[in-house]
Amino acid sequence: MAELKDAHQDLVACTHCDALSPKPKLAPGHKAICSRCDNVLLVYKKxxxxxxxxxxxxxxxxxxxxxxxxxxxxxxxxxxxxxxxxxxxxxxxxxxxxxxxxxxxxxxxxxxxxxxxxxxxxxxxxxxxxxxxxxxxxxxxxxxxxxxxxxxxxxxxxxxxxxxxxxxxxxxxxxxxxxxxxxxxxxxxxxxxxxxxxxxxxxxxxxxxxxx
The missing domain is CATH 1.20.900 (Dbl Homology Domain; Chain A)
Known part of the structure; x- marks a missing residue:
């Protein structure tokens, strides 16, 4: 159960199409885009x-x-x-x-x-x-x-x-x-x-x- 929880913490869900993607490590000012629908997944604000x-x-x-x-x-x-x-x-x-x-x-x-x-x-x-x-x-x-x-x-x-x-x-x-x-x-x-x-x-x- 703990391993499953840790695995889920490394994923991010798209708020537009619900696709699960590996959670990226972003630099300040960068953003991650969903590979399925091009919706913004994460934004690392400065x-x-x-x-x-x-x-x-x-x-x-x-x-x-x-x-x-x-x-x-x-x-x-x-x-x-x-x-x-x-x-x-x-x-x-x-x-x-x-x-x-x-x-x-x-x-x-x-x-x-x-x-x-x-x-x-x-x-x-x-x-x-x-x-x-x-x-x-x-x-x-x-x-x-x-x-x-x-x-x-x-x-x-x-x-x-x-x-x-x-x-x-x-x-x-x-x-x-x-x-x-x-x-x-x-x-x-x-x-x-x-x-x-x-x-x-x-x-x-x-x-x-x-x-x-």
Missing amino acids: DSINRTLAIATAGLVFFVPAMTLPIIGVGLVGLYNEASLVECIQDLVANDFPVMALCTFLFTIAIPFVRLFTAFVVTVSIKLGMYTPGLLQFFRSYHTLDKWVMLNVFLLGVIISMYKITDLAELSVGLGLLAFTGYLICSTFISVTFDPHYVWDKLEYELARTNR
Whole structure:
């Protein structure tokens, strides 16, 4: 059974056609292509841990101002109002839209934050050599949440709303929108720099060595 498990660890499955191929040893910046369908099997990203840690740290710095500072201000007939993302969610609840408020909270605050925080904790743990069985379980949450981040959808909705009312009212861009844009950029670039294959291999190797 142990030999069969070790054999499977030397294989990689294509996510497109399910073909099994020997797991290649790649140099940084190189990628492996499936021999059957030409789909990308593995990509060895350059300096993944340091780059991901830097971007995750910047994203967490942007998080608080992005959530609490005003996003846009609207002025009309002498009245002016501005609101942050948190205040928008509070207004949805106050106006009897609890489901919309919950979805906005989950997809623009909770899930993106947990995803960024997971990337931060995993990369810091690898750099410091702190490997625990719980870290492997914690890393699985990154894969679970990766497809549920919708910051770009929210930003697109804000831009469309601003475009529609620009002729009807006086608009001003708040610091919250700038911070939210930075937060979105960091969240997007995490997917570019983070190398889950390397992290899986690193965690499994270190945990197996610790348990010997």
